[in-house]
Amino acid sequence: xxxxxxxxxxxxxxxxxxxxxxxxxxxxxxxxxxxxxxxxxxxxxxxxxxxxxxxxxxxxxxxxxxxxxxxxxxxxxxxxxxxxxxxxxxxxxxxxxxxxxxxxxxxxxxxxxxxxxxxxxxxxxxxxxxxxxxxxxxxxxxxxxxxxxxxxxxxxxxxxxxxxxxxxxxxxxxxxxxxxxxxxxxxxxxxxxxxxxxxxxxxxxxxxxxxxxxxxxxxxxxxxxxxxxxxxxxxxxxxxxxxxxxxxxxxxxxxxxxxxxxxxxxxxxxxxxxxxxxxxxxxxxxxxxxxxxxxxxxx
Numbered sequence: 001x002x003x004x005x006x007x008x009x010x011x012x013x014x015x016x017x018x019x020x021x022x023x024x025x026x027x028x029x030x031x032x033x034x035x036x037x038x039x040x041x042x043x044x045x046x047x048x049x050x051x052x053x054x055x056x057x058x059x060x061x062x063x064x065x066x067x068x069x070x071x072x073x074x075x076x077x078x079x080x081x082x083x084x085x086x087x088x089x090x091x092x093x094x095x096x097x098x099x100x101x102x103x104x105x106x107x108x109x110x111x112x113x114x115x116x117x118x119x120x121x122x123x124x125x126x127x128x129x130x131x132x133x134x135x136x137x138x139x140x141x142x143x144x145x146x147x148x149x150x151x152x153x154x155x156x157x158x159x160x161x162x163x164x165x166x167x168x169x170x171x172x173x174x175x176x177x178x179x180x181x182x183x184x185x186x187x188x189x190x191x192x193x194x195x196x197x198x199x200x201x202x203x204x205x206x207x208x209x210x211x212x213x214x215x216x217x218x219x220x221x222x223x224x225x226x227x228x229x230x231x232x233x234x235x236x237x238x239x240x241x242x243x244x245x246x247x248x249x250x251x252x253x254x255x256x257x258x259x260x261x262x263x264x265x266x267x268x269x270x271x272x273x274x275x276x277x278x279x280x281x282x283x284x285x286x287x288x289x290x291x292x293x294x295x296x297x298x299x
Contacts, residue, residue, distance in 0.1 A: 007036075007037070007038050007039050008038045008039065008066035008067065009038070009039045009041065009063075009064070009065055009066050010038055010039065010040055010041070010065060010066060010067045010068070010069055010092070010119065011041050011042075011043060011056070011059060011060070011063075011065045011067070011068045011069065012027070012030055012040055012041070012042050012043070012069045012071050012094070013042075013043045013044075013045065013052065013056055013068065013069065013070050013071060013072075013076070013080045014026055014027065014042060014043070014044050014045065014071040014072065015044075015045045015052075015070075015071065015072030015073070015075075015076040015096070016044060016045075016046070018071070018072035018073045018075075018076055018096045018097050026071060026094075026096075027040070027042050029112070029113075030042075030071075030094075030116065033112070033113045033116040033117075034116060034120070037120050038066075038119070038120055041063075041065075043055060043056065043059060045072070045076065045079070052076075052079050052080065052083075053079045053080070053082055053083040054083075056068065056080055056083035056084065057083045060083070060084065060087065060089060065089060066089075066090070067089065067090040067091070067092050067119065067295060068080060068083075068084050068089055068090075068091055068092070069091075069092035069093065069094060069119055070091070070092070070093050070094070071094040071096055072094075072096050072097055073095070073096060073097015073098055073099060073100060073274070074097055074099055074100065074101050074102060074139060074205060074273045074274040074275075075097070075273065075274060075275050076096075076097065077093055077097075077102050077103070077138065077139075077273070078136065078137060078138060078139075078272070078273040078275070081129070081136075081138055081292055082129075082136040084292070085129055085136070085288070085291045085292050086291050086292075088293060089293065090124050090293045090294075090295050091292055091293060091294050091295060092115075092118070092119040092122070092294075092295040093106070093108050093115070093294075093295075094112055094115050094116065094119075095108060095110055095112075095115060096112070097205070097274075098159055098161060098164070098205070098206075099161075099204060099205020099206050099274055100205055100206075101139040101140065101201055101203050101204055101205035101206075101273070101274065102138050102139045102201055102273070103115075104203060104205065104206075104207060105139070105201035105202050105203060105214075105216060106125075106127075106216075106294055106296045107296060107297050108296065108297065109297070118295060118296070118297050119295060121298065122295045122296055122297055122298060123295070123296055123297075123298050124293045124294070124295060124296075125217070125293070125294050125295075125296045126217060126290035126291075126292070126293055126294075127216045127217050127290070127291075127292050127293075127294045128200055128216055128217060128218070128219060128287055128288060128289050128290065128291065128292075129200065129287075129288050129291050129292055130198065130200050130221055130285060130286065130287045130288070131284075131285065131286050131288070132198070132270060132272055132279070132283055132284070132285055133279055133280075133282075133283060133284055134284075135272060135277070136272075137200070137272035137273045138200060138201070138273060138292070139199075139200060139201040139203075139204075139205075139273045139274075140197055140198065140199045140200065140201060140203075140204055140210060140211070140271075140272075140273070141197070141198045141270065141271060141272040141273070141285070142195060142196050142197035142198055142224075142270065142271060143180070143195065143196050143262060143264065143268070143269075143270050143283065144177075144178065144193055144194055144195030144196055144226075145171075145172075145175050145194050145195040145226075146195050146197065146204070146271060147195075147268070147269040147270050147271040147276060148171065148175060148269055149164070149167055149168055149171060150269065150271040150274065150275070150276040151269040151271075151276040152167050152171065153167055153276075154275070154276045161206055164206075172231075172234065173231060175194070177192050177193055177194045177227075177228040178192065178193065178264060178265070179191070179192050179193075179264075179265065180192075180193055180196060180262055180263065180264050181262070181263040182196070182223070182225075182260065182261070182262050182263075183260070183261040183263075184223060184255065184257035184259070184260050185257045185258055185259055185260075191225055191227070191253070192227065192228055193225050193226060193227060193228075194226045194227065194228055194229065195225075195226045196223065196224070196225050196226075196262060197210050197211065197223075197224040197226075198221050198222070198223060198224075198260060198285050199211035199214045199221065199222040199223075199224060200214065200216055200221060200222075200287070201214055201216050202214040202216075202244075204274070205274060207242060208241050208242060209241060209242065209243075209244045209246060210224055210241065210246055211224050211246070211247070211254070212244040212245070212246060212247055213247055213254070217289075217290060218256075218289075219258065219287060219289035219290075220256040220257065220258060220287065221256065221257055221258070221260060221285060221287050222254060222255075222256055223253075223254065223255050223256070223257060223260060224246065224247075224252060224253075224254050225252065225253040225254070226249075226251060226252055227251045227252070227253065228251075229251045233251065236249075237249060237251065258286075258287055259285070259286060259287075260284075260285040261282065261283065261284050261285070262282075262283040262285070263281060263282055263283075264281055264283075265281065266281060267279065267280045267281060270283065
């Protein structure tokens with residue numbers, strides 16, 4: 001007979017409104033999938049005004065947990081993960097979002113029951129996180145077209161990959177490249193860009209690999225600059241994005257750096273981990289190595 005005191009105790013932080021998956025009783029399902037192999041306690045992120053990061057911080061101060069698991073999309077992952085950086089508490093993901101960028105980078109299954117098995121039996125891996133003007137992100141951040149799309153997507157009445165694709169298609173021909181100055185580890189680069197992505201992980205989500213060579217544990221950010229291009233090359237660029245070949249495009253410049261500053265002409269949208277935000281002309285990026293213990297599959 002299993003002694004409950006010997007079982008690992010996991011805190012599952014649930015965003016019940018995440019993504020477009022069919023609605024299920026996720027807490028009931030988690031307990032079923034755990035099958036008595038671990039204990040589950042639940043914390044719900046019911047609305048945007050609720051500070052879930054603060055709630056997680058207070059919870060782990062009062063109780064001991066063997067792991068904290070984010071149940072939701074990249075926004076949920078971001079808000080839960082930043083509450084446990086530098087705590088040495090293992091961090092798991094049950095991907096229920098529309099993109100699931102960090103989960104996909106870490107090879108976590110999109111099937112929730114299989115993802116639970118990773119929580120039970122997976123390995124721990126130290127990964128980096130980054131900041132943009134002191135705001136944490138774990139996957140990607142940037143400026144330009146993708147930030148513009150992120151803001152429109154956040155304001156749309158529907159979610160999901162189909163909605164995102166529709167917005168991209170309608171805005172692609174309208175968007176104009178902008179001028180930027182980049183200071184990367186002291187080196188100055190002046191460029192015109194359709195978008196600039198600062199990547200910790202290799203993708204935005206949905207297997208759109210903006211930075212295929214990114215290593216999430218190397219202590220370096222990958223800078224991806226997509227230069228202006230003729231619209232006839234659009235299908236080729238999009239195909240490279242999903243074939244992990246973006247870095248081979250003649251319109252793309254990539255390099256790695258520890259400290260990055262981007263200057264632009266005016267306050268505009270940025271994005272981090274899929275979330276849009278308005279920031280000013282100066283954007284300061286930093287990376288913090290091996291600061292989060294992520295639970296990943298054994299193989």
